């Protein structure tokens with residue numbers, strides 16, 4: 001079995017019994033996915049859950065959100081902190097509705113024209129709402145893939161060519177949504193930034209994590 005095939009297989013097997021459940025994973029319209037991703041920037045998922053639910057219950061559509069009183073939106077988003085992000089979301093909702101109407105596109109180039117939408121958020125909407133095989137890169141993805149495949153993750157690794165090639169090769173193009181959710185959950189629950197749980201990790205058990213081989217076993 002090739003190394004990337006094995007990686008995807010082990011990751012998927014792990015996820016079958018260890019997945020996390022979030023409301024934005026159930027209803028993956030472009031609008032709801034975009035709202036969730038904007039809220040998740042720099043904020044823990046468990047903090048986002050109640051705010052996200054209140055937001056989409058109050059504004060089930062882009063039109064309703066764009067036409068809402070900004071003061072009401074600020075009140076809902078206030079618990080997330082980061083006032084610059086709140087103003088960005090209000091601005092983005094208005095521009096998105098004026099430009100695209102009721103239905104947001106799942107086209108990365110179009111999404112990138114919206115204020116505050118960068119590569120990760122645009123890619124996440126294309127992947128989660130559109131099922132497109134987009135290799136998402138953030139610090140969590142970099143950490144897991146870098147450790148497993150022995151690629152340098154110091155500094156601005158996510159901007160380096162080597163890391164882009166690696167995320168591209170590891171991506172499950174047949175089932176990108178499951179793959180990305182599994183990778184996110186694995187990074188949050190097992191391959192954590194500090195003190196990863198290597199002893200109960202499928203990659204250490206299968207002897208296919210370079211970090212484990214060189215930095216954990218060698219120290220024992």
Ligand code: SF4
Pocket residue numbers: 144147148190191192196197198199201202203204209210211212
């Ligand atoms: S063995 Fe440790 S470092 Fe390697 S993927 Fe598992 S948790 Fe991460």
